[in-house]
Amino acid sequence: MAFTSRPKTTTELLLELEPVVATELDRHLATAKEWFPHEYVPWSEGRNFDGHFEGEAWAPEDSKVTPEARDALVVNLLTEDNLPGYHHEIATIFGRDGAWGTWVNRWTAEENRHGIVIRDYLTVTRAVDPVALERARMVHMEGGYQADHGDKMLHGLAYVSFQELATRVSHRNTGKASGDPACERLLTRVAADENLHMLFYRNVLAKAFELAPDDTMRAVTDVVKNFQMPGHTIEGFLRKSVVIANAGIYDLKLHLDDVLSPVLRQWKVFDMEGLSGDGEKAREELSEYLAGLDTAATRFVERRAERRARQAAREGR
Numbered sequence: 001m002a003f004t005s006r007p008k009t010t011t012e013l014l015l016e017l018e019p020v021v022a023t024e025l026d027r028h029l030a031t032a033k034e035w036f037p038h039e040y041v042p043w044s045e046g047r048n049f050d051g052h053f054e055g056e057a058w059a060p061e062d063s064k065v066t067p068e069a070r071d072a073l074v075v076n077l078l079t080e081d082n083l084p085g086y087h088h089e090i091a092t093i094f095g096r097d098g099a100w101g102t103w104v105n106r107w108t109a110e111e112n113r114h115g116i117v118i119r120d121y122l123t124v125t126r127a128v129d130p131v132a133l134e135r136a137r138m139v140h141m142e143g144g145y146q147a148d149h150g151d152k153m154l155h156g157l158a159y160v161s162f163q164e165l166a167t168r169v170s171h172r173n174t175g176k177a178s179g180d181p182a183c184e185r186l187l188t189r190v191a192a193d194e195n196l197h198m199l200f201y202r203n204v205l206a207k208a209f210e211l212a213p214d215d216t217m218r219a220v221t222d223v224v225k226n227f228q229m230p231g232h233t234i235e236g237f238l239r240k241s242v243v244i245a246n247a248g249i250y251d252l253k254l255h256l257d258d259v260l261s262p263v264l265r266q267w268k269v270f271d272m273e274g275l276s277g278d279g280e281k282a283r284e285e286l287s288e289y290l291a292g293l294d295t296a297a298t299r300f301v302e303r304r305a306e307r308r309a310r311q312a313a314r315e316g317r
Helices: 010-031 067-081 083-094 098-124 130-142 153-178 181-211 213-225 237-246 252-267 278-314
Strands: none
Touching: 010 098, 010 153, 010 181, 067 098, 067 130, 067 153, 067 237, 083 098, 083 153, 098 130, 098 181, 153 181, 153 213, 153 252, 181 213, 181 252, 213 252, 213 278, 237 278, 252 278
16 A cells, blocks of 8 residues: 655644754854944934934935935835834744744844944935935834735745845845945945845755755745735835836846846756656746746846937937
8 A cells, every 4th residue: 555745744844944944054153244334334424404403404415326226225224124024924934942043033133234224324324315214114114014925934935035135136236226335335235144144045945845845846936926025015116116127226137037046046946856746836837937027027128228228319328
């Protein structure tokens, strides 16, 4: 009589992955460099705002970063601001004990620096309207955060593997587009943290593929097909995301070429053997989705180039 193995439970997977989490945590702690937010902020540029200290109200001409980078900086910061919600979600999914719990708290502490340093930079340099920024923060955080994948552990691991890399790309390109060397230096430092976070999650999920290949492939496919940045609930996100995409800071092509493809290639998802049932079906779905995404991304890039050419012709360049 033949017996088929039952799928592993979430608890079983968490326990079997814990040694890998411990190894990756040790690697992370040995690799991560200590840094201090205050060292990346040009404090001497600061001056009083209107209010209790009777300074000058913010004006658009105060900002020395490009308008596109300004939108990206606001989106990036408001995304970082929702850290309490992210901490709650990953602590709920991964647990608060053992190596998992230690990682969750370390990750949260490192992520908190990002919001601190970006807000300090924006305020001191008057890069954005501080009143509008604070109002946007209140609205965004009052809306709360709930993971699209709920409490599904493998989906959570897959999501953060892609999301951390997406955030790295967004921060890095925002710095390049800002026109301010101080901003670029700051966001390069933040992006380095995000890259290490991506490596942690990516390597843990690689082990999950060994332990539960079919379930992990399904999780990866579901996440890729329904991927949204955690800040998609920010008020005005759609308008800002269009501006950001048109500026080449983060667009479909970058999402495919610099985020999805490198991670999927590292996992060798299309060379993997031993899949069956839903795992194989999920991989087929993934392949079809990526093909469609590539077509859409290529079309977007072509149309953007055409718009830029028309704009340059109008301006006589």
